[in-house]
Amino acid sequence: MAYRDLLNRLPAPVRWLAPPAVLLACTAGLVASWSGEPDVAPPEPSAEAAQYCRALDAALPAEVLGHARKDPSPASPYTAAWASAPRTVLTCGGDRPDFLDDSTRTGPCVNEVGWGMVEDGSGGYRFATGLRKAYVVVEVPAGAYGNYADPLGSLADAVRSTVPTWDGKADSGCLDATS
Incomplete structure (x- = not known):
């Protein structure tokens, strides 16, 4: 037929x-x-860092500068993202980023959290905490915000309150994030 x-x-x-x-x-x-957003491989933190990262995940804001939280796949307490265009991604508990070893890569101090920074090669920036018991990395792509460092203000309080500094004192990374 x-x-x-x-x-x-x-x-x-x-x-x-x-x-x-x-x-x-x-x-x-x-x-x-065509989700347009690649998956993010979650880091594999040590047991101690994992504890801090889970606390950070629970404390992170639901929104960053008007962009709702939309976590990447696979879901993990060690990764978070916000639906900026393109999206802003946070990872916690990974290895120390190499750029923190370069003293010229010192970035801003935001709400008592010191950040190292490096350009990502596409017009965006990567920020990382250097003096905390778990490394927190924030990837801010070009065009996501008016100022590349703007999302750090929304994230720094959660980092400060959940991921302690190595010495338990104030984040001296505001002066030198490479230590």
Whole structure:
């Protein structure tokens, strides 16, 4: 039996709605597969760092400068993201970023949290805490905010209150984030 004969046996409303329904389903499938945001591999922190990172995850804001939190896949207490365009990603508990070893990479001090920073090669920046018991890295892509350091103000209080400094004192990283 030919395809045309099979199609003609269907009721008219089904014949009329079938092509748009198939087109809509294909479009939805393509859109779902084009999330546009790559997955983020969560770090594998030590037991001590994992404890601080889980506390940080619970303390992070639901929104950063008007952008809702939309965590990456796979879900992990060691990664967080906010739906800026492109998205801002935070990781906690990974290895010490190499750029913290360069004394010229000292970044801003925000709400008593010192950050090292480096350009990411695409016009954005990577920030990392250097004097805390778990490394917190924030990736701020170009165009996500008016000022590349703006999201740090929304994140620093959570970092300060959940990830202690190595010596238990104030974050001297505000003077030297490379120690």
